[in-house]
Amino acid sequence: MTAGTVRIIRLVHQWSSLISTVFLLLLCLTGLPLIFHHEIDEWLGYAPQAKPVLERGGKATVNEIARAALAHAPGKVLQYLAWDRDAPGLVIAYTNHAVDGPPDDAVLTAFNIADTSAAGPVGTGPMLILLKLHTDMYVGLAGKLYLGGMGLLFLIAIVSGVVLYWPFTRRLDFGSLRRNASRRVLWLDWHNLIGITTLVWAIVVGGTGVINSWAELMLMRWQATELAGMVAPYAGMPRPSQLASLDQVVTNARAAAPAMEIAFLAFPGTPFTSSHHFAAFMRGDQPLTSRLLKPVLLDGVTGEVTGAAELPIYLKALFVSQPLHFGDYAGLPLKIIWAVLDLFTIVVIGSGLYLWIARTRRRPQRAAMVPGRRA
Template sequence: MSPQTTRRWAWIHKWSSLVCTVFMLLLCVTGLPLIYHHEIGHLLGDDVEAPVLPVNTPKANLDKVIAAASALHPGKIMMYMSQEADEPNIWNLTLGANPVDPDYVSVAVDARTAQVLAQPKFEGSFMSVMFHLHVDLYSGLWGKLFLGFMGLLLLVAIVSGVVLYAPFMRKLDFGTVRRGRAPRLKWLDLHNLLGIVTLVWTFVVGATGMVNTWADLMLKYWQSTEMADMVAPYRNAPQLKELGSMQDSMARALAREPGMKIGFVAFPGTPYSSAHHYGIFLRGDTALTSRLYKPVLVDAQTAQITDSRELPWYLTALLISQPLHFGDYGGGWMQFLWAMLDLATIIVLGSGLYLWLKRGVSVPATNSAIAAEAA
């Protein structure tokens, strides 16, 4: 690689790294507790736990579950109900003054006894602060898109760093850390070493994180295309007078898609349904399919299924990218690996910032020197 080409790559690496480094540090620091969000929630007492009952205890009628939550908030209407994949004994219900109320309330109900367990408040908690700083900087869609752009710059920095690393390391054995020289040189070697070691993980997490920032745009596109087509026959239907049985609706949806489990339910008027439908989103029961949803639209008055379709490829890609980003699909060992790689990436980012702040007098423009000064 010629000196001129090296200078170009060095410039790209330096500025893509500098622009995104502070934000990437923020994402790594806030992402660390999110890897263990269940464990931290349990430790802080924020997680709701179902009481121990006999294994064969039957599930309560879903209409009774809804009634138990609605009785606590008679002035509000149902928005969503869902179950965590690892906690089938709790229904999490969301109610608001209207179907898109941002000031919603949450109610956790025992799925077997239809008894209210708690009214958890996520906003204002430690995990909510970490979540918002990691996802949208408390700025909604624009915050997500901004962080997505920072993720793109990270990918550019990774690619340009690899291009610079190869000629720089030709004169050194892989993994060499020159401890007897100046501190900046030692940090440069550590920066390059950890950068290469974490290369694939950082690229995957950066790429999937960038994809996740487009989630709102993807969902809006799906709602305006396929979802709109699914509910088109109800465009001129009269307003609902009363809601049909959720128990019957769910039973028909599960019978329509045998082998699938309940993911979440969107009530009429919410973005994931229509003014006349329950949007029942089912998921598979394997490691991969448990992350993928299939929407089943049920007439909210007659409890009859009106449509069911596979999600388009772009939403499937989004759903697959989410567990790859957080490492929450492989149990404790996967979480530990993700946490260690996250810490290593924090060192890479911090050392890169240190190297820039401690940059010294220019050196001759050889390939290796330019690569060193660009780090």
Template sequence: MQRDTLKTWFLVHKWTSLVCTLFLLMLCVTGLPLVFWEEISHLTGAEPEVAPVAADAQPADIDELVRTALAEYPGDVPLFFGWDDHSPSVYVNTGARPDTPPPEMHTAIMHGYTGEVLPAPQFNEGVMYFLYRLHTDVFVGLPGMLFLGAMALLFAVAIVSGLVLYGPFMRKLPFGTLRTGRSRRLAWLDLHNVLGIVTLGWAFVVGITGAINTLAGPLEQAWQAEQLGEFAARYEGRPRPSQLQLASLDDAVATARAAEPGMTPAFVSFPGTGYSGDHHYGVFMHGNTPLTERLYRPVLIDAETGELTARPQLPTYMTVLLLSQPLHFGNYGGMPLKVLWALLDLLTILVLASGLYLWFKRGNTEARVREIERMGEAGIDEGARA
């Protein structure tokens, strides 16, 4: 590789790494417990105990469950109703107005068959929610999400440029060489290079999926404008139906089940929440496999008449978003994949920390480029002397 080209790649790696490293360290540290969010919630009691369902039990009426939730929070309106795929519990999100943001929502968790209200903390409270907000938007909403997305993209560039530099620097050294007998900085450099290559694929995937996830808000708004706009035009000039004018939600869900017999409902959005316009229930159906349970098919039900309006297809960009979200946290393969994600996360923290150490012990750019060239030319000898 030519000296000028090598110098350019070194500068790209240096500055992209420096700009994003502190933020990536924060994301790796906060992301580690988030990988085990469900398990931590169960151990700490944040996930309520749900009594088993009797063999002949029938699901409770959904409308009655919504009324129970509203009784818990007088003055609120219903926003979302959802099912837990792994237990017979259901949840109802309520808020002061239809466009209530998640940090201000209330949540009632109930047994889906008995209607019993289950004691559980609010999802938007506690240490895990604090870590989640810090990890996703640093408590400033969309600007924070987009900023972290930019840092994730810089991280991807740093990974690619690091791979380019790894070739000439380490091509004549045995893989995994750690030269500990010469200088501390050289040992840290070898550790940085080895761990960087080991975690390269994982770090790139997590970085790119993280960047995609930060676009969730704009992508959802684009989908709503694109897919729901044509249905909203049919109701132009009509006010949003009041709570008393809403058709039976239980019947709406039954209609959606009949329309998509191979799928099960995941959650329902009420009119005004942004997920189904101002005049529809949005019954979001999904599959039953680890992959298809992440892919939703919205079924729009007229909120006043209860009639099926449409079954719009999710665009490709929404499918990519839905698939990237669980992949980012290793939620596809159960506990083994989560443990692997955690180990790779810890190794990435070491890569970032060693990169910071090397920067503090840095020389000038020309010296670093000469070092890369020298190691590429005499790597075997250097390794033998270590």
């Protein structure tokens, strides 16, 4: 590698890192507590608790849950019903002022399947504030795409840093820390060591973060292509004035996707389906397959299945990347590892900023030492 090539790559690494530094620190600092958002919500009392289901009482039907949700939110309509695999005793109802109302206007409430009583709101408290800062900085799609751009710069900084690692450390043993050198050199050694140690994790988290920032665009593409093709025979039909029985809809969806369970049910007119159909998104029962959803479309009037298809690869990548981004796959041990690596990344970002500041301060000193140069 020539000296000129090394210099270009160093400039790419330097400026891709500097431009994204503030936002990367924001993402790392907000992402750290979000890794433990389930645990923190429970500790702070924001996680709804399910009542035990008594065998003699049985479980409430889906129709009963829906009626309870509408009674709990007068004047609102149902957009979705969701079944959280980590809280089997609850069903989460999404209500909004309109069936196509903005997601930020939706109110999420958990209901007990034991007696249809409201167990409490979902997605409230300090974790919601951190999540909004982490995902879109409270400016919607533009914020998501901007943070996605910062994520791409982060990946460029990682790749360029790896390319630079060999030329700058080829004369040193791996993990060498030159403790007798200047503070700047010692921090450079720490920066390189922690950076190369957290390399794989940084690429995984950075890459999944970029994918997550494109979620709305991916959904819009799916609606305009695969979903549009599935509902083409019903194009132009209005939303049914009388919807099919939700119990029958759920039963038919389960029959259409054996060995799968329902993750959430989208009502006609919502972004996940057409104006005439229910869409039941089914999931597997394993840690990985539970993230891979299969949509089943059902007629809004009769509840009969009208189509089922696998999601395109880009949506599968999205659904897999969302929990992976926060280490939400293997319980608390993986979350702890994610948190430690997040802290290491904060050190890498901070040390990189310190090295740049120290370098810029040295330039005037070097210039003053050049013979014959005037101050």
